[in-house]
Amino acid sequence: MPGAQKPAPRRDPHGRSPLPEHLERRxxxxxxxxxxxxxxxxGHPRECIGEQTAEQLxxxxxxxxxxxxxxxxxxxxxxxxxxxRSRTKLQFGHGVEPWRT
Structure with missing residues (x-):
């Protein structure tokens, strides 16, 4: 079709991706x-007219x-x-095994 326009190519967003939502925010x-x-x-109080927010891991x-x-x-x-009481062997990654009588 001569009058049809092609859709604009999809662009990847620039910058870093947002930090995961499940992380605690402080x-x-x-x-x-x-x-x-x-x-x-x-002497009148100044109002907050904006804020800048940045996140850092x-x-x-x-x-x-x-x-x-x-x-x-x-x-x-x-x-x-x-x-x-005798003790079983220690295993790395599993902590101390329970004591035996």
């Missing part, structure tokens, strides 16, 4: 002090800690035998 608001919000000429550092495992030994003073 707001840091930068604003003037109460004295700075007043007009220096007449942040990471909290990992917390390291030490787990102390204490194995108690029990015995009777009348008999010299000592009894303690």
């Amino acid at each position: 707001e840091v608001i930068h604003d003037l002090t109460d004295a700075q919000k007043r007009c220096p000429c007449c 942040d990471l909290e550092p990992v917390t390291f800690f030490v787990t102390r495992t204490i194995k108690k030994s029990r015995g009777e003073r009348r008999r010299p035998t000592v009894r303690s």
Whole structure:
């Protein structure tokens, strides 16, 4: 058809894609002090006429800690035998296995 126009080619959006919605958002608001919000000429309060928003991906550092495992030994003073609970082997990625009696 001579009068038909072709649709404009679809363009990819420029810039970075938005950060995932499931991530927690923490707001840091930068604003003037109460004295700075007043007009220096007449003293009337200035109104907020806009804001600029930017998002940045942040990471909290990992917390390291030490787990102390204490194995108690029990015995009777009348008999010299000592009894303690034995433990299964530690497996990486699975933590400490339960104690056996």
